[in-house]
Every structure is written in C-alpha cells, then in structure tokens.
Amino acid sequence: MVIFVQSHLTENRIVIASTDRHHGVSRVPFHSRNLSYGVGDDVLSVLENRKRLKEQLSIIHLLSARQVHGDDIFVAEESLNEDLEVDGYDALMTDISGIGLMIQQADCQAVTLYDPIHSAIAAVHCGWKGSVLNILANTVQAMAEKYSSLATTLHAYISPSLGPCCAEFVNHAKELPPSFLAFQVKENYFDFWSISKMQLIKAGLYAENIRTAGQCTSCSSDYFSYRRACRQADGRTGRCATIIALRANK
Numbered sequence: 001m002v003i004f005v006q007s008h009l010t011e012n013r014i015v016i017a018s019t020d021r022h023h024g025v026s027r028v029p030f031h032s033r034n035l036s037y038g039v040g041d042d043v044l045s046v047l048e049n050r051k052r053l054k055e056q057l058s059i060i061h062l063l064s065a066r067q068v069h070g071d072d073i074f075v076a077e078e079s080l081n082e083d084l085e086v087d088g089y090d091a092l093m094t095d096i097s098g099i100g101l102m103i104q105q106a107d108c109q110a111v112t113l114y115d116p117i118h119s120a121i122a123a124v125h126c127g128w129k130g131s132v133l134n135i136l137a138n139t140v141q142a143m144a145e146k147y148s149s150l151a152t153t154l155h156a157y158i159s160p161s162l163g164p165c166c167a168e169f170v171n172h173a174k175e176l177p178p179s180f181l182a183f184q185v186k187e188n189y190f191d192f193w194s195i196s197k198m199q200l201i202k203a204g205l206y207a208e209n210i211r212t213a214g215q216c217t218s219c220s221s222d223y224f225s226y227r228r229a230c231r232q233a234d235g236r237t238g239r240c241a242t243i244i245a246l247r248a249n250k
Helices: 043-057 128-133 135-147 178-183 192-202 226-232
Strands: 002-004 014-019 061-066 073-076 084-087 091-094 099-105 109-115 120-126 155-158 184-186 210-212 240-246
Touching (some): 043 240, 120 128, 120 240, 155 192, 178 192
Parallel strands (some): 061 099
Antiparallel strands (some): 091 120, 109 155
C-alpha cells in the first residue's frame, strides 16, 4: 500500500506519498518492500522494490541519500538520467519535474515541503538528532535562498514515524535541548510530531498548511521500525519511504 497525501492546494501538480512495508519482494527480515540499499538486503530486491514504486507513482527517477542524521542539504539543479543516491545528506531539494525526492525511514520522520508559487519541493530526513539541529528551519531557509520561497506559502507533510506513545528518551537530559521539555508527554516520552510542527511554525509556515500523518511506526507492524526490531530481535529491519515529486507533465 502507498498512502497518497492529497490536498486541493496541490492542483495535481505534485505527488506526495508514504509507503508501508508490504507488497515488495524482499525476504525476512526486510520483508517485503524494503527500499534501502544500506541495511543488508539483496540489491536486486531493492532495485525491484524501487522500480515498482516508481511505476506506481509515475515517477521517472528517484533521488535519495545515504542519510547520516546531519543537516546538509543536496540541491538537484538538473534532470537525472538515472536514479541517484548521494552520500551524507539529510535533506533534498529541487525545482525539476520528474524527480522523486525519497527519504528512507524506520521510525524517523520524513517531512516534505512544497512551494506552489515557485514549483519547488524539498524532502527532509528528521530523526531526533535532526530535530536538535533544526534541519527543518534550515531547509525552509535554503528554499528561500534558492527558489525565493516564502515560508508563509509552503505546505508541509509529516510522515508516519515514531509517535509520542513510543518516543522514549531516557537520556533526554543529555540528548535534547531544554526547549523540548514542553513536549514531554510523560516521563522520558516526547511528542516529536509536535516538535516538528513547532519548528515549522517558528520558521514561518502557517499551522493550517502543516499536515501530520499521526501514525506511529513502532506501534504498527505495517511499517518498518528500528525500535520494534530492537525489542524483538537484533535491530535488523528494512526502510519505508516518503516521496515528493513535481509531476513531469505539469
């Protein structure tokens, strides 16, 4: 299943989607639609899973990254001749149609940004380290500098990810800034969906332009979850994805 994120504001100019773990070809423990090359899965299985995804979304090529929980941003400034995976980035941006910006995830948030005025998009990998670095605000600023995007016109989507029910941080006093304490829902548990929404609003987005999927990947077996895999076994698991693309025929 692919969850299509639709809005009357997109006017069919973009596609935004989050995947679950089903309907792929990968074997245990990556069963079955693992979309990452970096977790130990068979490369041919990942290729087939990505091929099927592109066909389902009518996307020509995928741009992804070997994510490192940093805040560097890769800008695609020209069309791709084939799929591309860049090393060491956690946010992707483009104003080129036909490129699917893909974030790979197994509890971390993927946050997409869409500028309907300048036809520009971004996709952000945002785990707790990315939240501490405020990669969301950095990406909003980068879109302003590159595409003249106004934060007040941006539309954001926060994907299925670790929910406040499962986001336990026993070392939060060392790992998280004091400002995050306002989002502590019970002892050692934090609402990172609300943290991301707060950071986006502080960056200038309107609250009504931010959509949150509200699905916890650790709770639901429909998604890959690193935390659940650690509880149940050795932590090996696949990666779902969130994709945003400007339609090639816009």
